């Protein structure tokens with residue numbers, strides 16, 4: 024593993040020391056990125072070294088912080104060729120510990136927190152990040168304080184309890200949960216691991232991009248569709264492409280177009296993108312079946328919008344009905360029970376393959392596209408149950424689907 028030489032502010036470029044806990048840039052609140060000595064690594068870290076390494080994200084140890092990993096087997100999830108569409112792959116993040124891609128960021132963040140001597144960590148969560156934090160804090164022997172909206176999927180709540188975390192259900196959204204953590208963290212002595220308010224969840228999630236490179240035999244796809252609430256997946260993969268470029272891994276190939284998937288009931292990034300803004304406005308009355316996409320004001324909005332511009336990508340929203348249809352279609356055609364957030368990728372892929380009037384489609388059938396399923400649908404049984412799905416009825420003692 025590599026020493027983080029410093030943490031760099033993504034707004035003003037200031038450097039901060041990495042040998043003590045840091046949240047955001049003290050000058051401007053900018054998101055901090057961990058920086059390594061990539062120039063030295065360039066000669067020593069080559070893709071052929073990876074072949075025999077363990078099938079976890081820690082296989083990319085040269086570009087991860089030099090700490091003792093708190094690992095539950097996260098990362099290196101399958102990249103499955105679609106059975107429905109040519110040149111499309113599904114990256115199934117539902118096979119991570121705690122059933123979502125959140126395990127990646129939390130594994131690295133908790134590993135670093137433990138190495139820095141932190142004892143208590145706190146996080147507001149729309150659902151799956153809280154589950155992941157509860158599990159990794161348990162594995163690390165840290166005290167976890169998690170704040171979730173009261174109407175998160177049942178699995179997320181039960182998981183926090185099983186892993187022994189301190190869970191508070193809040194009558195509000197993740198933004199309300201975040202405010203509570205911010206207000207109490209100083210007096211309680213909590214380290215805040217909110218999305219993008221500590222530097223290492225990005226480090227864990229960036230490994231998704233390294234995996235795509237490895238699983239596609241040293242090539243990157245032409246486009247990536249990623250469901251985005253806080254937007255960390257997109258931010259983190261883009262950072263990984265920067266690193267791969269500096270490591271000399273990306274010769275003669277361009278980076279993928281990055282496509283953000285949001286839900287119509289909470290689409291602040293889509294709105295800002297369509298209005299050509301540099302930051303998002305708080306989305307009022309967020310409501311969607313995809314709990315993880317209910318982030319009304321993502322902290323890293325300026326980074327996501329910049330990546331969309333630089334990658335010639337786009338941001339698209341789909342309705343809850345389209346998401347539910349996509350969940351069933353992925354189930355039927357691919358054998359994958361996707362989280363509603365993940366299924367939004369499929370719904371958006373279909374939209375972008377259709378031409379709008381005289382305009383050619385945004386994506387052609389020849390373009391190699393990766394759709395991210397960010398979690399398993401098994402964590403949303405209560406969400407799916409009874410909502411436009413066949414419901415079991417009890418008749419004379421026989422239980423059957425009708």
Ligand SMILES: [Zn+2]
Nearest residue numbers: 032035048053
């Ligand atoms: Zn700054």
